[in-house]
Amino acid sequence: xxxxxxxxxxxxxxxxxxxxxxxxxxxxxxxxxxxxxxxxxxxxxxxxxxxxxxxxxxxxxxxxxxxxxxxxxxxxxxxxxxxxxxxxxxxxxxxxxxxxxxxxxxxxxxxxxxxxxxxxxxxxxxxxxxxxxxxxxxxxxxxxxxxxxxxxxxxxxxxxxxxxxxxxxxxxxxxxxxxxxxxxxxxxxxxxxxxxxxxxxxxxxxxxxxxxxxxxxxxxxxxxxxxxxxxxxxxxxxxxxxxxxxxxxxxxxxxxxxxxxxxxxxxxxxxxxxxxxxxxxxxxxxxxxxxxxxxxxx
Amino acid sequence: xxxxxxxxxxxxxxxxxxxxxxxxxxxxxxxxxxxxxxxxxxxxxxxxxxxxxxxxxxxxxxxxxxxxxxxxxxxxxxxxxxxxxxxxxxxxxxxxxxxxxxxxxxxxxxxxxxxxxxxxxxxxxxxxxxxxxxxxxxxxxxxxxxxxxxxxxxxxxxxxxxxxxxxxxxxxxxxxxxx
Numbered sequence: 001x002x003x004x005x006x007x008x009x010x011x012x013x014x015x016x017x018x019x020x021x022x023x024x025x026x027x028x029x030x031x032x033x034x035x036x037x038x039x040x041x042x043x044x045x046x047x048x049x050x051x052x053x054x055x056x057x058x059x060x061x062x063x064x065x066x067x068x069x070x071x072x073x074x075x076x077x078x079x080x081x082x083x084x085x086x087x088x089x090x091x092x093x094x095x096x097x098x099x100x101x102x103x104x105x106x107x108x109x110x111x112x113x114x115x116x117x118x119x120x121x122x123x124x125x126x127x128x129x130x131x132x133x134x135x136x137x138x139x140x141x142x143x144x145x146x147x148x149x150x151x152x153x154x155x156x157x158x159x160x161x162x163x164x165x166x167x168x169x170x171x172x173x174x175x176x177x178x179x180x181x182x183x184x185x186x187x188x189x190x191x192x193x194x195x196x197x198x199x200x201x202x203x204x205x206x207x208x209x210x211x212x213x214x215x216x217x218x219x220x221x222x223x224x225x226x227x228x229x230x231x232x233x234x235x236x237x238x239x240x241x242x243x244x245x246x247x248x249x250x251x252x253x254x255x256x257x258x259x260x261x262x263x264x265x266x267x268x269x270x271x272x273x274x275x276x277x278x279x280x281x282x283x284x285x286x287x288x289x290x291x292x293x294x295x296x297x298x
Numbered sequence: 299x300x301x302x303x304x305x306x307x308x309x310x311x312x313x314x315x316x317x318x319x320x321x322x323x324x325x326x327x328x329x330x331x332x333x334x335x336x337x338x339x340x341x342x343x344x345x346x347x348x349x350x351x352x353x354x355x356x357x358x359x360x361x362x363x364x365x366x367x368x369x370x371x372x373x374x375x376x377x378x379x380x381x382x383x384x385x386x387x388x389x390x391x392x393x394x395x396x397x398x399x400x401x402x403x404x405x406x407x408x409x410x411x412x413x414x415x416x417x418x419x420x421x422x423x424x425x426x427x428x429x430x431x432x433x434x435x436x437x438x439x440x441x442x443x444x445x446x447x448x449x450x451x452x453x454x455x456x457x458x459x460x461x462x463x464x465x466x467x468x469x470x471x472x473x474x475x476x477x
Contacts, residue, residue, distance in 0.1 A: 014426040017434065017446055024443065042447050045425040045454055053374070053400045054414045056323070057461040065457070101323065111460050112453050161380035162391070171384055197342045197379035204413030205374045205476045212346040213377075 006132040007037040008078035008123070009070050011088070013234075014046050016080055019242075020234045022278035026263035027080050027125060029272060033141060034133050041077070043069055047084040048091070060101075061108045063091035067122075068114040076121045078128050082233035085124035086158030090165050092122050124159050125262070126232050127168060130176050138183045143271040145185025148296035149289070151265070152189050152226035153177045154217065154240065156233040157197050171195055180262065181230055184269035188230075192220040198239040214239045215247050218255045228258045228289055230265055237261060241283045258286035268293060311362040319359050324394030331356040337382035337392045343375050350375040352382050352392045359395065368406040371476045373399050404466055412472040419467075422458060425449025 016024050031038060048062035066088060070077050079085040095102045096118040106115050123131070129138065153174070160171040169176045174195055181188040196217060199210025218240065221229055231237045241259035248254055259282065267277040274280070274290055319325045337352035338344050344351055349372045358367040367373070373396060382392035404410045417427040424430065426449065438445060458464040 012446070014428050014430075017438075018426070018428040018430050021438070021441075021443065025441070028443075040444050040447065043450055044447055045449055046421055046427045050414070050417050050427045051421070052378075052397060054404055054410055054418070055461060055463045055466070056397065056401055058458065058463050061457050061461060062454075065453070108457065108460055111456060157377075157379040157381075162383040164383075171381075197377050197381070199342070199377060201377040202343070202375055205411045205474075207475075209343055209346045209375065210377070213342055 005035055005037050006128065007039065007075060008128065009041040009073060009075045010038045011041050011044060011047070011066065011077045011079045011084055013079065013081045013084040014050075015234045015238075020237060020261075022264070022281040023080055023234055023237065023261040025276075025278040026261055026267050029276060030263045030267050030270060031078075031125075031128075033270060034129075034137060036078075036128065036133060038078070039073070039075060041066075041069065042073070047079075047081075047087045049083040049087040052087070057105075057108070059087065060091055060095075060105050063087050064095060064105050064109055064116050065112065065114065067092055067095075067120065068109060068116055070120045071117055074119070076123060078123055078125065080125050080232075080234070082124065082156040082158035083235060085122065086166075088122040089124075092118070092120070093165060124232070126155070126159060126176055126180065129180055135179065135183060138180070138266070142184055142266075142269045144269055144293075146265070146269050146293055146296070147185040148292060149186040149228070150189055150226055151181060151186050151228045151230050151260075152191050152221045152224065153181055153194070154198065154221075154229055154231050154236055155195075156231065156236045159232065160195075177230070177232060177262065181265065184265055186265065186269075189224045189226050191224045191226070193217065194220075198236040200235040200239040203239075210239065211243070211247050211250055214243065215251050215253075218244070218247065218257060222255055222257060226257070227292070228260055228265075228286065230260055230262050232262050244284050256284060258282060258284050258289050260286065306361065306363065310365065312364040313362050315362040315364040316360050319395070319398060322398045324391050325359075325398040327388065327390045328356060328359055328395055330388040331360065331386075331390050331392075332388060333357060334387060336385050336387060337390075340381050340385050342379060342381065343377055347372070347375055352376075352396070355396060355399065356390065356392065359399070365406075367399060368403040370403075371473065373403055374411055374476050404470055408469055409471040409473055411476070412474050415467065415470065415472050418458070418463075421451075422455050423451055425451050425454055 048059035052059035155177040199213035
């Protein structure tokens with residue numbers, strides 16, 4: 001029996017190519033190794049998420065335009081970003097189920113000679129790993145289990161909420177990323193208010209509030225003794241990694257908590273070298289973490 | 299939201315406002331809100347803001363305090379984490395009501411946060427909300443990443459026009475931060 005290889009259009013969005021190639025590099029590495037075929041998404045544009053606060057129709061049409069490109073290519077979409085996933089997934093679902101909305105958006109799309117038909121699916125990295133690749137296969141590629149590591153998860157909001165639309169993991173007690181983390185051999189610790197927002201989406205209009213939100217999470221994460229935080233969203237990652245030194249200065253506290261993209265953690269467990277996973281691009285350098293992993297496997 | 303308590307005057311109430319709002323996708327159930335306050339209690343922003351209160355926003359819509367709510371810059375403090383939607387016992391999509399109000403407030407006030415005007419401008423120029431510098435494109439090639447797709451900014455410009463957004467962008471003033 002020949003096993004069909006999962007094949008996806010890789011939707012990178014805006015912020016990953018702009019600022020976080022470490023996520024892209026590591027995700028491509030591990031997905032390819034796991035037998036997921038990635039096809040470059042042609043002529044895509046911003047998913048639409050950043051425009052929803054100012055104009056809902058602009059968001060809908062931007063998202064639908066991307067979905068139409070994927071329909072033309074006849075391939076499902078894989079996103080690395082929670083914002084892209086939430087937007088494309090919800091718009092895809094809404095336009096498939098709500099005839100009135102579909103007709104309204106199609107009127108806009110017709111101006112570019114496009115029409116939403118509803119023939120493809122949208123998945124986030126976490127769901128591709130859990131549903132398509134499967135835990136068994138991931139377990140089998142883990143060559144250097146990270147058994148001496150204790151980490152925490154921050155899955156982010158838009159891969160699980162609103163629950164009635166996404167209908168996947170439990171937003172109150174998200175399990176999937178935790179289970180994916182534990183496949184690497186690392187222990188994933190529980191911490192207080194684990195499912196809470198990082199605060200990033202409002203950083204453009206107000207800094208103190210998201211800083212307090214992220215700071216409180218960093219407090220809770222370090223309180224349980226986690227040695228690293230694992231994320232699957234570029235915006236959450238920027239909040240905890242890129243902004244960590246600024247949060248430390250604002251509150252006069254030191255966290256020094258490395259924040260890894262999940263594919264970086266999995267990649268280390270698969271035996272990739274840190275430089276293959278762009279670990280040096282992280283703002284909070286994971287030197288101690290890497291030497292501990294090194295000593296643990298010796 | 300105003301820092302001091304203000305008397306609500308009958309003449310500032312627009313009784314039709316709640317019906318207008320309930321017709322818009324995402325805000326259909328606003329009239330079902332019975333003010334239990336679960337949204338505010340569970341809102342991560344409300345914990346750190348002295349002013350942002352989803353329950354109050356819902357009440358202001360129900361009362362018809364149209365001018366006050368549409369000119370309230372605190373609307374821009376919702377992070378869209380959607381916890382309020384998941385927890386509302388009346389199934390009100392609270393965060394979507396906030397989105398509907400934000401969209402309307404731009405038209406009502408002729409202003410929007412600067413960050414959105416910048417992102418929209420980039421989008422029309424490049425198809426992305428950021429201007430990805432040439433050095434980034436070169437670096438992709440150096441480290442063996444495939445080139446980014448050729449976008450179609452002209453289609454984004456058209457998209458903005460046909461949705462009526464171009465006009466709003468042109469006339470809208472901007473403000474920086476919301477305290």
